[in-house]
Amino acid sequence: MLRTHTCGELRLSDVGKRVVLTGWVSRIRDLGGIRFLVLRDRYGETQLVVTPESSAYEKAEELGREYVIKASGEVKSRPQDTINPKIPTGEIEVYVDEMEILSPSKMPPFYPGEEAKDDLRLKYRYLDIRGGKVLKNLELRHRVTKSTREYLDSQNFLEVETPYLTKSTPEGARDFLVPSRLKKGNFYALPQSPQLFKQILMVSGVDRYYQIARCFRDEDLRADRQPEFTQIDIEMSFVEREDILNLVEGMIKKVFKEVVDVDLPEKFDRLSYEDAMNLYGSDKPDRRFGMEMKDLTEFFKNSSFKIARSVVDNGGFAKGFVIPNFSERMSRRLGDEFSNFVREFGLGGIVWFSLKGGEITSPTKKYLEKEYIDISRSLDMKEGDVIVMAFHRDWEELCTGLGALRIKIGQEYFKHLEKGFDVLWVVDFPFLEWDDDENRWVARHHPFTMPVLEELEKFKNDPGKIKALAYDIIINGYEVGGGSIRIHNREIQEKVFDLIGLTKEESIEKFGFLLEAFEYGAPPHGGIALGLDRLVAIIAGEKSIRDVIAFPKTASGTCQLTGAPSKVSEKQLKELGIRVEVKE
């Protein structure tokens, strides 16, 4: 090693030692006679002192910030009044008598830790990582995966790798395709998840499998979605739903305890999908904001307010939630903003009233005063409370729109509630959902999920009512993981393929290998996949998973560092038998 110590470890007890430090020059404070340098590496910062008597004095003059240097010298305690309490090495400094420039640096577009726009930060990612929060997040991420591996190992899990070059499947997200040179005109797909392989591993008798697996989905990006992302992928044999939930609770509790010393509840709360939607308007509720939604349909059954009345009379619903102590902030203008916001979700708008000086205040008071009085009493509203309400024919859309508004209000006006960790399970998901575009039922989780078998028969003419043995783990409003008990029986699997409109031929062409495997002794099994990027982002308190990934893509899927995706040569295309037509 070129160094004897890192920049984060020297303390008073090291005083008198001769040390060699390496790192980046992060600050230069030249006081004329005496020069102070701050040397930085992954472990911390140490102040170097170069005096005119030092043989390194001339050398220190050449230095610029971000130069990589090696400095030798003696550790000395700092004079009492110059101790820097802000850094762990603040009680000592190293008097340098020998210095070597290992690598100079041009003036960077921005200094590590300095603010810069996202595209610049990504183009010079190494500067952004160096000494910045991303480096801290990568350390955190390492501790999460380490803790996860230790836990799963202790539970007899086997880490098994599965292929990245695999087969394109019809269900789910759009695949990334990789052309085959040996079989021209054919394509591999990068896996959306190792789903089928891990089930095959169960048939193989692996019994307990996990993998920190990269997954690929060619869909549009978001703050919490990248085209490639990492899952903690888990599958176990001979289990029921409860076994998986227990396992994951143990794992998540261990990770939080070890990584951030947070004690999560012994058992995580559970909410049915229906309750989650009704109370929070989301299948991934953030309960920290409170403001649970209430069904208000009955108050509008005989309403003289035509819009509400007609919605309710035609089988629609009214829902709303109370914003506590909000009447001072509420205004007609804000109400309009809320209305516009819920219109993005397909709702017509909102109505609202506040309780101010014991009176109901609302732009719609003249139409709905009676209803408002009844509602305020029934919900036991307090002085200063505001309630927002919406009417809509479709229950799910109504819940979703209001739920989105609830989150928006929470994030904008109740920021102080956004702390700590709200962990829960959402269970009892619908098995299928109707896809208007494709005009067929599609699997809500995935088509290998075990439906509640009695319901499969009972509701075969109303498949939307069938429930699945599926579960999601939600932390702070993010879907951190989801899983299910799987089908392990060819007949049921075929029945499900049939339900989602897959012909026998298609199902054999696409999933024949799975169906066949089920005929050779498939154990009952189930599992889960946890989004590692999201989990780490939540623990790190980051809004975007980009900040916990070393080299993330931009919202348009490009890598600013390398310039990917990019054109390839004619030769490469020819070898693959591919001709590119670019639309002008």
Add this chain to the structure above:
RNA sequence: GGGGACGUGGUGCAGCCUGGUUAGCACGCCGGUCUGUCAAACCGGUGGUCGCGGGUUCAAAUCCCGUCGUCCCCGCCA
């Protein structure tokens, strides 16, 4: 596919709504003073075809259209 925000010296921002001097501020960078600084301080200086293209106008950073890039959201994401 749709909506919104942003793009101005190396960096972060102001100016734009209401067109009109030399485009302003902070940080950085360069030079100087300075032997206890720690975001060093102080003095002096450097640096911008206002993302790109077109249009309106006597005149465009400013108004209009298009385009590119980044971010957020809807759709999409089993």
